[in-house]
Amino acid sequence: MDNDVFYKVSVIFKDVFNDQNLEIAPEMTAADIEEWDSLNHINLIIAHEIEFGVRFTSFEISNLKDIGQFVELLESKIQK
Amino acid sequence: MLFNSYIFVFLFLPIVLLVFALVGKFWHYKAAISWLVISSLFFYGWWNPSYLGLILFSIIFNYAVGVALLGKRKKALLLFGIAGNILLLGYFKYANFFLDNVNYVLGNSMVLEEIILPLAISFFTFQQITYLVDAFNGETREYSFLYYCLFVLFFPQLIAGPIVHHKEMMPQFESGIIYKLKSSNLIIGISIFFIGLFKKTVFADTLAIYATSVFTASEIGIELTFFESWVGAIAYTFQLYFDFSGYSDMAIGIARMFGIILPINFFSPYKANNIADFWRRWHITLSNFIKEYLYYPINLTMTRYAVVNNTNPIIKFIITIIIPMTFVWFLTGLWHGAGWTFILWGLIHGMYLIIFQLWTDIRSYFRWSRDEPTFFGIATSRIVTFTAVIVSFVMFRSESINGAMSMYHSMFGFSGISLPMSFEAKLSVLGEIPEMIGIVYNGMFYNGVLTANPNNIIILLFIMLIIVWFSPNVTEWFRFEKPALRIDGLLKKGGLYWRRNTGFALITIFIASTALMFIQRESEFLYFQF
Numbered sequence: 001m002d003n004d005v006f007y008k009v010s011v012i013f014k015d016v017f018n019d020q021n022l023e024i025a026p027e028m029t030a031a032d033i034e035e036w037d038s039l040n041h042i043n044l045i046i047a048h049e050i051e052f053g054v055r056f057t058s059f060e061i062s063n064l065k066d067i068g069q070f071v072e073l074l075e076s077k078i079q080k
Numbered sequence: 081m082l083f084n085s086y087i088f089v090f091l092f093l094p095i096v097l098l099v100f101a102l103v104g105k106f107w108h109y110k111a112a113i114s115w116l117v118i119s120s121l122f123f124y125g126w127w128n129p130s131y132l133g134l135i136l137f138s139i140i141f142n143y144a145v146g147v148a149l150l151g152k153r154k155k156a157l158l159l160f161g162i163a164g165n166i167l168l169l170g171y172f173k174y175a176n177f178f179l180d181n182v183n184y185v186l187g188n189s190m191v192l193e194e195i196i197l198p199l200a201i202s203f204f205t206f207q208q209i210t211y212l213v214d215a216f217n218g219e220t221r222e223y224s225f226l227y228y229c230l231f232v233l234f235f236p237q238l239i240a241g242p243i244v245h246h247k248e249m250m251p252q253f254e255s256g257i258i259y260k261l262k263s264s265n266l267i268i269g270i271s272i273f274f275i276g277l278f279k280k281t282v283f284a285d286t287l288a289i290y291a292t293s294v295f296t297a298s299e300i301g302i303e304l305t306f307f308e309s310w311v312g313a314i315a316y317t318f319q320l321y322f323d324f325s326g327y328s329d330m331a332i333g334i335a336r337m338f339g340i341i342l343p344i345n346f347f348s349p350y351k352a353n354n355i356a357d358f359w360r361r362w363h364i365t366l367s368n369f370i371k372e373y374l375y376y377p378i379n380l381t382m383t384r385y386a387v388v389n390n391t392n393p394i395i396k397f398i399i400t401i402i403i404p405m406t407f408v409w410f411l412t413g414l415w416h417g418a419g420w421t422f423i424l425w426g427l428i429h430g431m432y433l434i435i436f437q438l439w440t441d442i443r444s445y446f447r448w449s450r451d452e453p454t455f456f457g458i459a460t461s462r463i464v465t466f467t468a469v470i471v472s473f474v475m476f477r478s479e480s481i482n483g484a485m486s487m488y489h490s491m492f493g494f495s496g497i498s499l500p501m502s503f504e505a506k507l508s509v510l511g512e513i514p515e516m517i518g519i520v521y522n523g524m525f526y527n528g529v530l531t532a533n534p535n536n537i538i539i540l541l542f543i544m545l546i547i548v549w550f551s552p553n554v555t556e557w558f559r560f561e562k563p564a565l566r567i568d569g570l571l572k573k574g575g576l577y578w579r580r581n582t583g584f585a586l587i588t589i590f591i592a593s594t595a596l597m598f599i600q601r602e603s604e605f606l607y608f609q610f
Contacts, residue, residue, distance in 0.1 A: 018444050031569035035444070037356055038371055039379070039401070039437060046383045058376035059217050 002075060009071055012047045016040060026068030052078055081126040083330045084280050084599055092123070096235075097261075097337055104259030112259055113226055116338075120233035124199065131198040135233070138168060142208040143228045149215040150222050158216040162209055169205045172198050177418035199608065200239045202415060204232055206369055211246040213373065220247040227253050236334040240327055240607040242345040243365040248565055249340075258339035267580060268561050269336030274592040275554055276329025280605070281598035283544065284323035288603065290530055290537055291316035291477070297529040298490075299483040306497040307524040309490035311537055316477045317470045318544040321350065323606045324363070329554050332564055344555055344564035350469070350548040353461040355432040358469060364566070370412055378404045401437050405430045416476070421484060425476040432468055462549070498522045552576050 010024050017035050030036040036044075045056050054077040064070050081088050096119040104112035125132045145161035148154075170178075172195055179192050211231070214220045223231075231249050232238075252258065294312025298304055304312070328345035335342045345364050352358035359367045382404055386396040406427065413426020442448075453461075474491070478484035489495055496518040499507075504521040507514050525534045555563050557578040559571050578584055 018447070029569060035440070038375065042376070042379050042383050042400075045380065046387050049384065050387060056380070058372070058380050059213070059219075061380070062372040062376055063219070 005075055005078070006071055008051060009048070009067075009074070012044070012051060016044045016047050024067055026071065027066055029066045048074060054078060081123050082604065083327070083334070084277060084603070084605075086596075086599060089277075089596065089599075092119075093334065093337075100338065101259070101261040109256070109259055110226065113230055113253065116235075117226065117229045117233055120230070120235040120238060123235040124233065124238060127199055128196070134168075134172070134198050135200075135204065138165070138204060138208065139229055139232050142211060142232075143225055146211055146215040146228075147222055149212060150218075150220075153216060153218070155216075158212055161212045165205045165209050165212075169201055171195070172201055174414075174418045203239070203241050203243060206366075207243050208232065209373065210243070210369065214246050220245075220250065223250050223254070234335070234340070236331040236338075236340075237342055240324070240331075240605060241363075241365055242328060242331065242343045243369055244343060248343065252340050260339075262339060264561075264580070265336055265339050268558060268563070269333045269338075270592075271333070271578070271584070271588045272336060272554060272558065272563065273330050273333030274588060274595055276326040276331075276333055277599075278591045278595035279322040279326030279329065281595050284319050284326060285598065285603055286540070287315045287319035287322065287544070290532070291319050293529055293531065295477055295479075295483065295487070297527070298487045299479050301486070302527060302529065303495050304487070304490040304529060305522075305525060305527055306490055306493055306495065307534075308527055308529050309487050311525075311530065311534075311541065313470050313474050313487065313491060314541055315537070317350075317473050318541065318548070320473060320477075320606055321346075321548065322544075325349075327605045327607060332554075336563075341562060341565055343566045344570070346553070347555060347570055348548065348553045350466055351462065352465050352469075353458060354465055355429070355436050355468060358465060359429075359433075368566075370408060374411065375404065375408050378407065397438070397441070402434055405434050405437075409433070420481060421475050421478050424481065424484075425472055428472045428475060432472070493518065496520055498524060498526060500524055 006026075010022075013024050013033075014020050014022050017033060017040065019035075022033070030041070041061065045061050049055055052074060054074065056073075056077075060073060064073070081092055083089075096116070100112050100115055100119075103115055121132060124135065141164055142161065145157060145164070149157055149161070175192060176195055179190055182188065183190055211220070227250060230253055231244070231246060234249075237244060291312055294304065294308055295316065298309070298312070325346040332342045332345075343365055347361040347364065349358055349362035352361055379400060383400045386400050391399070409426040409430030410423060411426070412429070413423040416422045416425070471488075471491070474487045475481075475484045478487065498520045500523055501521045507519075530537060552575055555567060556571060556575055559575075559577050561578070
């Protein structure tokens, strides 16, 4: 996992959840962040699309297990 | 065939299970699967054999499209497959309703023969749409037609869910384990089944008596008292939960006897602390379907548009929250039934969720307390959420919008509030105030709509409340027995749990015999009509 990408992701999380104290880890899931509901999930995805210039499909985003898997998906898109 | 019938419990289920195990053990697994498919067709055809052709057509159509999609990933083919399913559902479920509305608007009187709703069509249509999408995305692989038939027809979950995914069922059907009866699966399956049966025959069918009398009275124009209307609405809210979650428990229990684990469908919905939380606990497999196949695609597009065009917050709220929510919940309401009461019920929930989101945004904007919620805070949000749910189910249950409106009239106090006569003396200290706000003293239930002793009804509802708010649910009881799929992250540590010991065996025997004794008033499950 690219540290630089992970750092940028963690900044986006702080931004979307409007919480500067939020620290994320690869094994964290939506259950660990109270505000992470289906709506914020979309906001989160779009924020990453803008930041990294990538695009997700609704299918990809409904089958994510944890933050680690999301970052992997993101990295695979950046490399393309 | 109904799960809550003697013929199912004492004949159909034991025979199907026994033959399945014997054939699987001494003959060939394919023969065992075939037996299960044939039994499921028999189970389905028991009500009305005339729709067997329809369900078989649907299976063949979707299997063919699915296999083609697995071979070649063509979007046009996926859309064709989905359209085929929607058209089938549209004709059999909505043609009459659609024509009624067209006639009403145009003042015509076109007549279409009354189409009888094919049982389970809403469920098997959705389940097969998920298969097509999964096939398109390469999320599953090809299995034989026989397995596919079982995926759609498997009798425990055929009629009213849980809605299962192809990719979570097929590996289970294929694994050799299920062909050997295991005592642990039998014990767990039987225990869960009878808890579900108990919920249905003892709780739901008892509550139905009170709910039905109140809603029927409202429908024929009797002006209900404040307390009568609330008793009816609350009784129905409990009835629906015990009916449908009982059905899901039974489905999970029966499947478990065959060694198959189904996804979770209910997780104490009335313990929800907000309305979004409610939908993560109520009819979970449907909520997931709506989220993944309707809400995400729409909202992803809308949010992308709003962010790229940098719209102002109000416009953003309208196009990313209000429009998608209204659309999605209109359809969710319609899925439940071809009628305006169901559509309005869906829209009420859409409105609840919009209000909830607005509240969440306001809280987040002002950074209001991120501290651990207090006991008072939790209690308040739970009561508010539960009340909102009760109010919504009045629309869901009513046969007409007028019936629902007259219920609301009484529930919101527009018919005045009538207290027990003995209160007149007690409240006299308040002077004129009670009279000014419309309080009279004719007794809480003076219409006599509720035939039983009102005190007993209130005690019953109170017991129900204690159970849904404070008792662990089935998944929690069986936490160490892998009771269902998709339960990661749901179970908190600690709490009571079920054990394979004499004590729990005795409890199960008590639950089973009570549930069976109450079976005599055989009644359909509410969700069969959807």
